[in-house]
Amino acid sequence: MKVLITGANGQLGRGLIATAPAEADLHPVTRNDCDLADASAVAALVEQVAPDLVINAAAYTAVDKAESDEDTARAINARAVAALVAALRGKLVHVSTDFVFDGTASRAYRPDDSRNPISAYGRSKAEGEDHLRDSDLLVRTAWVYTAGGANFVRTMLRLMAEKPALSVVADQIGAPTWAPGLARTIWGLVAKDASGTFHHSDAGVASWYDFAVAIQEEALALGLLEEAIPITPIPTSAYPTPAARPAFSLLDCSKTRELLGDGHTHWRSNLRTLLKEEASHV
Ligand SMILES: NC(=O)C1=CN([C@@H]2O[C@H](COP(=O)(O)OP(=O)(O)OC[C@H]3O[C@@H](n4cnc5c(N)ncnc54)[C@H](OP(=O)(O)O)[C@@H]3O)[C@@H](O)[C@H]2O)C=CC1
Ligand SMILES: Cc1cn([C@H]2C[C@H](O)[C@@H](COP(=O)(O)OP(=O)(O)O[C@H]3O[C@@H](C)C(=O)[C@@H](O)[C@H]3O)O2)c(=O)[nH]c1=O
Ligand SMILES: [Mg+2]
Numbered sequence: 307m308k309v310l311i312t313g314a315n316g317q318l319g320r321g322l323i324a325t326a327p328a329e330a331d332l333h334p335v336t337r338n339d340c341d342l343a344d345a346s347a348v349a350a351l352v353e354q355v356a357p358d359l360v361i362n363a364a365a366y367t368a369v370d371k372a373e374s375d376e377d378t379a380r381a382i383n384a385r386a387v388a389a390l391v392a393a394l395r396g397k398l399v400h401v402s403t404d405f406v407f408d409g410t411a412s413r414a415y416r417p418d419d420s421r422n423p424i425s426a427y428g429r430s431k432a433e434g435e436d437h438l439r440d441s442d443l444l445v446r447t448a449w450v451y452t453a454g455g456a457n458f459v460r461t462m463l464r465l466m467a468e469k470p471a472l473s474v475v476a477d478q479i480g481a482p483t484w485a486p487g488l489a490r491t492i493w494g495l496v497a498k499d500a501s502g503t504f505h506h507s508d509a510g511v512a513s514w515y516d517f518a519v520a521i522q523e524e525a526l527a528l529g530l531l532e533e534a535i536p537i538t539p540i541p542t543s544a545y546p547t548p549a550a551r552p553a554f555s556l557l558d559c560s561k562t563r564e565l566l567g568d569g570h571t572h573w574r575s576n577l578r579t580l581l582k583e584e585a586s587h588v
Contacts, residue, residue: 307331310357312342312390313364317455318401321489322361327497333357337364342386343378352393360390361399361492365431369405372427373548379426384433391437397501398438399492404448404480404507406432409552416558417446417503425549444503445492448557449517452485453583458514462521463584466531476515476539480555481507484576494566504565505557508573515539517573524578528585 307330313319314334326332333355340351342364352360365383366372372379390398405428406421423429438444451457459482465472483506491506512520518537525531542553563570 307359308333308355308357310335310352310355310360312340312360312362316363316365316367317450317452317457317485318488319363320454321452321485322363322492325486325489325493327493330493342389343381345385345389348386348389349393352390357394358396359399359496360394360396361401361496362387362390363401365401366427369425369427369551370548372430373425376426376430379430380433383427383430384437387434388437391439391442398442399496400434400438400442400444401492402431402435402444402446403428404446404555404557405552406435406446407552407555409478409554411554414556414558415505417505417561424552427549441501443495443501445488445495446503446505446557447483447488448480448507448555449482450485450488451482451580453580453587455485458482458517459521459577459580462518463525463530466522466525466535469535471536471538472518473538473540473545474515474518475542475545476513477541478551478553478555479511479513480552481510481512481557482517482573482577483507484571484573484580487571487576491562491566494568495562498565500565504562505559506562507557507559508576509559509570510572510574511556512573513539517577520574520577521581524574524581528581530581530585 309330311334315336366379408422423432451459
């Protein structure tokens with residue numbers, strides 16, 4: 307099975323490469339190999355590799371920057387998806403976000419719930435989803451982190467080492483996602499030849515504040531941080547950002563777990579695994 311993986315240097319791309327099944331003949335590509343904003347380059351790449359499957363792990367993920375750069379976000383998160391679908395004979399596995407939802411739900415979002423993005427990034431990702439065919443596979447995830455990535459965990463570790471105190475929003479609720487776990491779920495869905503929409507995040511629920519508190523506790527226990535600093539829970543209104551973010555974006559992952567018939571690891575357990583990995587590199 308010839309598999310083209312875009313975004314190969316990203317958090318998910320690296321996880322997909324690390325967890326790929328032995329029978330997958332991987333063709334990882336980065337921005338240097340192909341600029342996804344260039345539709346003709348996308349078509350040429352797909353023609354040249356002639357993959358059975360494309361896993362599109364590339365995206366414009368700078369949520370705040372997208373507010374003032376929506377056209378670039380749309381080029382990568384939407385128009386590149388259309389170009390992949392147009393060039394491709396095989397299946398597209400595409401990845402999207404909890405930020406396609408508006409956050410007004412009072413229960414976890416199911417794969418077929420209606421979308422209503424409230425940011426430029428969310429709109430660009432929703433538009434990308436719309437380009438998929440029925441035979442393609444869409445996996446929505448949230449709050450992704452991994453070793454070496456640009457993510458909330460690494461931002462917190464840096465700020466906790468530098469600052470005397472932190473304030474973190476406590477009224478945005480969701481669940482973090484460890485990239486290698488997401489990658490395994492994607493390979494599991496590919497093995498089942500799944501199509502349609504699936505959700506994957508780690509198990510459990512958190513606010514960004516809860517996540518920050520857990521990061522500090524686990525990092526102190528592992529010796530990644532020397533001293534605890536006070537972390538204050540704040541409302542979103544006290545932390546203004548260019549992009550609006552959903553107040554509640556928990557993903558209901560039961561359809562995915564039922565199909566794969568496996569367990570669902572709690573985010574705190576995955577966080578500990580990641581921090582142990584970070585600690586072993588120090
Ligand atoms: N990160 C998160 O919290 C979440 C991510 N997602 C989705 O999951 C998927 C994977 O995200 P993640 O791995 O975290 O993202 P990353 O930002 O870690 O990686 C994205 C990759 O896409 C590449 N890329 C960006 N623009 C282009 C371009 N024009 N041409 C070629 N490559 C490009 C980037 O390259 P470069 O480094 O050179 O820019 C980067 O390697 C995405 O679809 C994202 O929307 C969903 C929910 C949460
Ligand atoms: C650094 C910092 C952030 N925050 C808040 C801002 C924001 O509401 C929240 C998370 O901040 P970040 O900028 O790390 O997260 P953000 O980039 O918005 O993360 C999102 O990225 C995209 C790609 C997705 O698809 C989403 O699922 C989600 O993971 O924490 C604080 O309250 N205090 C702080 O000191
Ligand atoms: Mg970010």
